Amino acid sequence: MSSPCDPANAPVGDVGAALMMVDSRLHAIYDDKTDADPEQQELLDQFAATLGPLGVDALLNGTCTLIYMYMKWLRMACQEHDKDVIEYVVPTLVATMRMMPRTFRPEVIPTMAGLVVAAGTGLSPNLWRGQYGRWTDAEMNPLEATAVLLAEQINRISDDREFATRLIAEALTATDKS
Known part of the structure; x- marks a missing residue:
């Protein structure tokens, strides 16, 4: 039986923008910068300002696609070593989130962990999250x-x-060629 959260049913979104x-x-x-490069941040802010509502949705979906693809790679890597991806990734990820209270307020950690678990079990993170309503502003930076x-x-x-970036860039290139 197919799940309503099957990745085949999910919009891919703007993976290129999310990857950028x-x-x-x-x-x-x-580069060991505690603060974002002001010039780089300005470019990102200008880019975000041009998106509009449909662009924001595409960026959200693209980010969820990245999470799915990264978890798929991690799942395959864990399987090669007889490890469970959820057991290997989620505790470390949650511990890191808890150490970053300005980025991850305590109330968003379960949602972000849920996205990772959904992706780790082969479900679409954006369709899984969509069951609970629209994205909130408080979830944007944590996502x-x-x-x-x-x-x-x-x-x-x-x-x-550069491996994670190259992994997605190569997948996008292969998709473009087919």
């Missing part, structure tokens, strides 16, 4: 940060700071 935002945040982390944390975990596992 995640990659920008990763570079800020790796982006969740994607960044997953990408950073993949980069650490692969010992390559």
